Amino acid sequence: MMPDKCSVMEEGKQCVNPPEFIVSIVDGTDEYMFGLTCQKHKSVVTGKLGILQSEGKIHNGKISFTPVKSVGTDCVHGDVDDLVQIDMNKL
Ligand SMILES: [Zn+2]
Secondary structure, three states: OOOOOOOEEEOOEEOOOOOOEEEEEEEOOEEEEEEEEOOOOHHHHHHHHHHHHHOOOOOOOEEEEEEHHHHOHHHOOOOHHHOOOEEHHHO
16 A cells, blocks of 8 residues: 655654655666655655765666656555655755
């Protein structure tokens, strides 16, 4: 099952918005699922991933947002256990 909340944590509190986009990093033919975000946190997540990429902590590649609704929870590939909590306090 997909988590039903945005992955962003702000000031120690989990964002309670429903996820609207699946965040992934596309590196050539590979796609790494990273987390979920709501519309509000989309730009924040983009910035955060850019920082992590520049620090070499995550895969380099294009940051991709796939609308959750068009994918459908049944056909999402990737291991949900790999999803990370995006803690904004560590920015
Ligand atoms: Zn959010």
